Amino acid sequence: KLHHACADWGFFQLINHGVPDQVMEKMKADIVEFFKLPLEEKKAFARLPNSLEGYGQAFVVSDDQQLDWADMLTLITRPLQSRNIDLWPAQPLTFRDSLSCYSMELKSVAGTLLEVMAKNLGVAPEEFSTIFQDQTQAVRINYYPPCPRADEVLGLSPHTDGSGLTLLLQVNDVEGLQIRKGGNWFPVKQLPGALIANIGDIIEILSNGVYKSIEHRTIINAKEKRLSIATFHGPIEYSVIGPLAEIVKGCKPKYVSMSFGKFMKAYFSAELKGKRFMKNLKL
Ligand SMILES: O=C(O)CCC(=O)C(=O)O
Ligand SMILES: [Fe+2]
Numbered sequence: 001k002l003h004h005a006c007a008d009w010g011f012f013q014l015i016n017h018g019v020p021d022q023v024m025e026k027m028k029a030d031i032v033e034f035f036k037l038p039l040e041e042k043k044a045f046a047r048l049p050n051s052l053e054g055y056g057q058a059f060v061v062s063d064d065q066q067l068d069w070a071d072m073l074t075l076i077t078r079p080l081q082s083r084n085i086d087l088w089p090a091q092p093l094t095f096r097d098s099l100s101c102y103s104m105e106l107k108s109v110a111g112t113l114l115e116v117m118a119k120n121l122g123v124a125p126e127e128f129s130t131i132f133q134d135q136t137q138a139v140r141i142n143y144y145p146p147c148p149r150a151d152e153v154l155g156l157s158p159h160t161d162g163s164g165l166t167l168l169l170q171v172n173d174v175e176g177l178q179i180r181k182g183g184n185w186f187p188v189k190q191l192p193g194a195l196i197a198n199i200g201d202i203i204e205i206l207s208n209g210v211y212k213s214i215e216h217r218t219i220i221n222a223k224e225k226r227l228s229i230a231t232f233h234g235p236i237e238y239s240v241i242g243p244l245a246e247i248v249k250g251c252k253p254k255y256v257s258m259s260f261g262k263f264m265k266a267y268f269s270a271e272l273k274g275k276r277f278m279k280n281l282k283l
Pocket of ligand 1: 140142156161168176177216217218227228229230
């Protein structure tokens, strides 16, 4: 079932993920509290120039670009030695603990899903676990303020995630995520308690296109704010991203191979434009 959902849609909702309710609820409550803080207090955790981490806009590549209608907090959560705790909000007081617990639980969910995917692809589970063991994990917490001219802005422009696998949680009860399928946009209604799983570009490349990363965007509500937390799971830092040898036995690789570092640099220097970034990586 998972295989079909992944391969056909690049997207699925996970209900029996095993993450304790209280871990999800604590995380959600602390996210809501953080964004309520006065701007000056949030700015204490501001993104530094040339860094992707911290509070502020992401994906700004030029001065004349129209910005997305969102405020974001991006933090690296794994591997543990990559954590930059100074950028983790100290208010509310439980934030750091909530995020640590949430990060650990989601790592385990992602690990299980990646194992299932490796099996479905017919590659040795070790091949995937070597790439994803002590995986990189980062969170992007998105705050979309209401906008009276909601149809003139986007919360997040169409994009695919530069991750292997993304697990997404809508924090308050406002919808806004849309996925693209066959040229049309479909709204996603999060099932109660579910985590939304998105296939990212790295799985598309490793699987040589068997799994496709899902193009998605968010729209803005005219009256209500919306909050979400996206948790991105990627490979270990020094891995090479390219079609797996076992998969391209007897067929041609469809994507270029490059180091994870180079891939990330390329991903963040491209404007968010649907699947255009991936098209550039095709052979
Ligand atoms: O807010 C959402 O539902 C989606 C967020 C997202 O796609 C992202 O942060 O990459
Ligand atoms: Fe995304």
